[in-house]
Amino acid sequence: MAPIAPFLPPNSLQLRPKSRSGTIGPKRRRTERNEVKRPIDGNPKRLFRLLSLILISSGLASGVHAETEKRPPNILFAIADDWGAHAGAYGTPWVKTPGFDRIAKEGLLFTHAYTPVAKCAPSRAIVLTGRHAWQLEEAGNHMAVFPTKFKSWPEVLMEKGWHMGITGKGWGPGIANDASGKPRQITGVSYSKHKKPALTGEMSNNDYASNFVDFLEAAPDDAPWCFWYGSTEPHRGYEFQSGVNKGGKKLSDIDRVPAQWPDTETVRHDMLDYALEVEHTDNHLVLMIAELEKRGELDNTVIIVTSDHGMPFPRVKGYAYHDCNHIPLAIRWPGGIGTSGRVIDDFVDFTEIAPTMLALAGIPQAESGMAAITGKSWTPLLESDQSGRIEAWRDHVLVGKERTDIGRPYDWGYPIRGIIRDDFLYLRNYEPDRWPAGNPETGYLDTDGGATKTYILEEGRQDRSNRHWQLNFGMRPAVELYQLSTDPDCVANLAEEKDHAEQARRMEAEMTARLEEQGDPRMFGQGYLFDEYPIHTDATRNFYERFMNGQLDKSKAGWVNETDFEPEPLPQTSLRKP
Numbered sequence: 001m002a003p004i005a006p007f008l009p010p011n012s013l014q015l016r017p018k019s020r021s022g023t024i025g026p027k028r029r030r031t032e033r034n035e036v037k038r039p040i041d042g043n044p045k046r047l048f049r050l051l052s053l054i055l056i057s058s059g060l061a062s063g064v065h066a067e068t069e070k071r072p073p074n075i076l077f078a079i080a081d082d083w084g085a086h087a088g089a090y091g092t093p094w095v096k097t098p099g100f101d102r103i104a105k106e107g108l109l110f111t112h113a114y115t116p117v118a119k120c121a122p123s124r125a126i127v128l129t130g131r132h133a134w135q136l137e138e139a140g141n142h143m144a145v146f147p148t149k150f151k152s153w154p155e156v157l158m159e160k161g162w163h164m165g166i167t168g169k170g171w172g173p174g175i176a177n178d179a180s181g182k183p184r185q186i187t188g189v190s191y192s193k194h195k196k197p198a199l200t201g202e203m204s205n206n207d208y209a210s211n212f213v214d215f216l217e218a219a220p221d222d223a224p225w226c227f228w229y230g231s232t233e234p235h236r237g238y239e240f241q242s243g244v245n246k247g248g249k250k251l252s253d254i255d256r257v258p259a260q261w262p263d264t265e266t267v268r269h270d271m272l273d274y275a276l277e278v279e280h281t282d283n284h285l286v287l288m289i290a291e292l293e294k295r296g297e298l299d300n301t302v303i304i305v306t307s308d309h310g311m312p313f314p315r316v317k318g319y320a321y322h323d324c325n326h327i328p329l330a331i332r333w334p335g336g337i338g339t340s341g342r343v344i345d346d347f348v349d350f351t352e353i354a355p356t357m358l359a360l361a362g363i364p365q366a367e368s369g370m371a372a373i374t375g376k377s378w379t380p381l382l383e384s385d386q387s388g389r390i391e392a393w394r395d396h397v398l399v400g401k402e403r404t405d406i407g408r409p410y411d412w413g414y415p416i417r418g419i420i421r422d423d424f425l426y427l428r429n430y431e432p433d434r435w436p437a438g439n440p441e442t443g444y445l446d447t448d449g450g451a452t453k454t455y456i457l458e459e460g461r462q463d464r465s466n467r468h469w470q471l472n473f474g475m476r477p478a479v480e481l482y483q484l485s486t487d488p489d490c491v492a493n494l495a496e497e498k499d500h501a502e503q504a505r506r507m508e509a510e511m512t513a514r515l516e517e518q519g520d521p522r523m524f525g526q527g528y529l530f531d532e533y534p535i536h537t538d539a540t541r542n543f544y545e546r547f548m549n550g551q552l553d554k555s556k557a558g559w560v561n562e563t564d565f566e567p568e569p570l571p572q573t574s575l576r577k578p
Contacts, residue, residue: 001409005080005530005537009065009261012213015044015232015560022129023141032383035277036422038108041388043114043277049224051176052577053057053173053363054056054355055100057438058365059112060181063544067248071224072224072300072360072361072362073224073300073301073304073333073336073360074224074225074297074300074301074334074407075224075225075226075227075302075303075357075360075361076226076227076229076233076288076292076300076301076302076303076304077226077227077228077229077304077357078152078167078229078285078288078303078304078305078306079124079127079228079229079230079231079306079307079308080229080231080233080306080307080308081120081230081232081233081234081235081307081308082120082234082235082236082279082307082308082309082310082311082312082317083233083234083278083281083307083310083311083327083328084231084307084309084310084311084316084323084326084328085113085310085323085326085327085328086103086275086278086311086326086328087101087104087278087327088100088101089101089104089105089109089113089330090109090168090328093133093253093254093255094249094253094254094255094271094272094275094544095275095279096145096278096280096282097278097282098282098286099282099283099285099289099305100282100285100305100328100330102286102332102425103285103289103303103305103331103332103339104288104330104339106332106345107119107330107331107332107333107337107340107341108330108332108337108340108342108343108381109328109329109330109342109344110331110344110346110348110529111343111345112345112346112347112348112397113306113326113327113328113329113348113349114326114327114348114397114399114420115132115308115309115325115327115350115397115399115402116323116325116349116350116351116397116398116400117140117309117399117400117404118131118174118309118310118316118317118318118319118324118399118401118403118404119142119145119309119317119318119326119333119401119405120142120169120172120308120309120321120365120403121139121141121142121143121171121172121173121174122136122139122140122141122144122349122402123144123308123403124170124172124308124359125139125146125150125171126172126349126351127308127350127353128150128152128153128154128354128374129150129151129153129354129370129371129373130189130300130351130352130353130354130355130370130374130375130376131150131287131351131371131372131373131374131454132351132518132520133373133400133401133402133404134151134400134515134518134519134522135374135518135519135520136277136418137150137533138533139174139470139527140212140402140530141402141404141413141530141533141537142173142403142404142405143174143176143401143403143405143406143536143537143540144171144175144343144533144535144536145174145175145176145533145534145536146173146174146176146177146184146186148177148178148179148184148370149371150370151368151369151370152171152186152187152224152250152370153353153357153358153368153370154185154186154187154188154228155186155356156183156358156360156363156369156370157184157226157357157363158188159369160361160363161223162175162225162226162361163215163218163219163220163223163225163226164185164189164225164227164228165188165189165191165215165218165225165226165227165228166188166189166190166191166227166229166230167190167192167206167211167212167227167228167229167230168192168204168206168208168228168230168232169214169230169232170186170187170188170228170230171186171187171231173536174536175536175537178325180188180438185190187228188226188227188228189232191211191212191214191215192206192210192211193211194206194207194210194216195207196210199242199246199247199280199281200238200242200246200276200462201239202232202236202237202238202239202277203233203277203280204231204232204233208229208231208284208288209284209287209288209291210284211519212227212229212287212288212291213291215227216291216295216297217504217545218348220404220405226357226361227290229284229285229515230418231280231284232279232313233277233278233281233309234275234277234278234280234281234450235277235312236312236442236448236450236559237449237450237559238273238274238276238277238450238451239273240269240273240451241269241273242273242276242385243269243271243272243273243274243275243276244269244272244275247272247275247276248278249272249275251265251268251272253272253274254268254271257271257353258323258479258489259470259489259491260314260315260468260471260472260489260490260491261313261314261452261456261468262455262456262459262468264455266451266452266455267451267452267455269451270450270452271292271427271452272277272311274311274312274313275423279335285305289303290372299334299335299375300335301333302331302332302333302336303331303332303333304329304331304353304359305328305329305330305331306327306328306330306445307327307328307331308327309324309325309327310324310325310326310327311323312322312448312450312559313447313448313450313452313453314437314447314452314456314472314473314474315437315447315471317447317448318391318401318404318405318437318446318447319401319436319446320399320400320401320416320418320427320446321425321427321482321489321490322420322482322484322488322489322490323489323490324399325399325420325487327558328555329348331378332380332549333382336360336379336382336383337382337383338382338383338384338385339384339385342384342385342386342387343387343388344388344390345388345389346381346389346390346391346394347394347395347396347397347420348378348381348397349375349397349398350375350379352375352376352377353372354370354375355373355374355375355376355377356377356378356379358377359377359379360379369504369522372396373384374518377386382384388482395421395422396419396420396421396422396510397419397420398415398417398418398419398511398514398515399414399416399418399419399420399427400415400416400417400418401413401534402415402418402530402531402537403530403531404446404542405413405438405445405543405558406438406442406444406445406535406540406543406557406558407438407439407442407443407444407445407543408434408435408438408439408544408555409444409544409545410544410545411531411534411535411543411544412431412434413431413530413532413540414429414434414435414436414446414450414530415527415530416428416429416430416433417430417452417511417515418511418519418520419510419511419514420484420508421507421510422480423483423484423485424481424483424503424507424553425480425482425490425505426479426480426481426504426507426508426511427479427480427481428478428479428508428511429476429477429478429479429480430478430522430527431573432475432477433439434473434520435475435572436473436475436476437472437473439544439569440473440566440570441548441565441566441567441568441569441570442543442547442557442563442565443546443554443557443560443564443565444457444473444547444560444563444564445543445557445558445559445560447472447473448559448560449559449564451561451563452562453472453564454561454563454564456468456469456472456562457469457473457563458563460473464570464574471491475572477493478494478497479504479508480493480495481493481494481495481500481503481504481507482494534573539556540552540556540558543556543557
């Protein structure tokens with residue numbers, strides 16, 4: 001990524017010059033001043049009257065201009081829970097997303113957007129702060145305590161007078177309190193009054209769109225607003241076969257089952273159940289767009305639509321392969337996007353949302369009170385008229401993880417760092433003797449419970465050499481390398497092939513150098529810090545030890561099926577290579 005530099009408002013962005021207040025407003029047409037054609041004579045009284053008229057006129061005009069120019073656009077930030085890059089705009093035939101597709105068609109569609117960590121809390125902490133997980137201390141873990149030293153951009157907007165609200169999921173799971181111990185409004189003021197029965201009993205009854213209307217009704221006329229739409233779909237659980245029975249889908253709609261899973265009816269049903277929940281999220285987005293259109297506010301609103309990480313399936317959520325971190329991203333803003341309908345191939349990640357939000361709001365980073373931001377604003381991509389690759393330096397992203405769930409001894413995580421550059425993904429597993437999906441005897445808790453997980457676990461119980469079980473739940477080597485154009489599912493590890501040794505060496509060197517620049521403790525022999533940060537709640541802290549000695553039962557494990565627990569620990573030998 002590019003080196004960190006002090007914030008400068010993007011002069012090349014055709015919005016308007018920065019005013020003394022530092023705000024950025026919509027593009028506006030320059031007005032011509034009326035020329036005074038009458039010659040000025042030497043009469044002092046006439047000269048005085050003329051000068052007075054000029055001063056009054058210019059004062060009134062400047063006041064009007066200042067009132068118009070200091071108002072930045074409104075922002076609708078929509079972030080789903082566990083939605084991979086599956087949408088009509090991406091060519092997915094088994095998911096219908098007219099809302100997302102409209103944002104992409106009338107704005108920008110990003111093909112290489114990533115979260116650096118494929119788990120809810122650390123991914124969202126990155127969104128809020130503009131810093132990588134390894135730069136966030138406890139907040140780099142899942143189920144953590146959010147340090148008070150890291151301010152979020154919604155908190156900054158509220159301090160600057162913005163009307164900031166949220167419905168649904170913001171940051172979590174974890175605890176985010178201020179210095180006095182009171183809960184922080186880290187993603188804004190909650191709007192959650194309206195409830196509505198969903199299509200299945202597993203979906204949230206939050207009437208997201210109606211709560212958005214409440215938020216708009218409460219918005220003052222003299223302040224910009226920002227709304228965080230945090231759908232809790234398509235997070236598990238799912239109503240099995242709801243995609244077919246309630247969504248009218250067919251198993252044959254799925255064009256391809258990823259190579260790490262068996263192509264069975266159970267797996268296809270599970271994928272379609274996921275698709276139905278994605279569509280629920282998109283349906284509420286459609287309603288929100290319609291509400292903005294009805295109020296005449298659509299074109300003065302920046303709409304950003306994305307997800308925190310990939311789908312909640314084995315070897316996706318909680319891992320670091322390509323589809324784990326690859327997320328949907330589309331942005332619409334007629335007032336600030338150079339040319340709409342463009343497809344952007346630059347590599348972008350979640351560290352760049354915070355600086356983009358500050359730039360849209362006209363707030364210099366130095367005046368935000370936030371910790372130093374690692375990411376760079378997307379404003380050059382918004383203002384451009386180009387498609388494809390726009391900024392040459394955006395040719396890679398960093399990914400990784402630390403503790404992303406409970407279930408290992410001593411609350412240990414499974415530390416990974418990786419880099420995606422062009423056509424390759426390189427991963428370094430720093431503790432390959434730990435179980436990557438969590439310990440078998442505690443239910444492989446780094447993978448959410450569901451039909452696909454349970455099916456593959458049953459395959460593994462019949463034969464521990466089963467390829468699907470090995471790929472999804474077996475031990476992993478210390479180094480992994482995948483060529484994404486020929487192996488998008490990352491199932492053919494090239495790291496030990498001589499023809500790719502130099503590629504792996506180069507990527508390891510670049511990844512390490514960039515992590516050292518960012519101060520990653522793991523690069524300096526302090527990776528143990530992430531294992532020592534406590535889980536935020538007594539209910540699940542030291543889960544492994546308490547479960548094994550009978551203090552906790554399976555009901556405390558969270559998203560897991562009862563049959564997912566192995567009756568006893570499995571041997572860790574000879575399970576390393578699928």
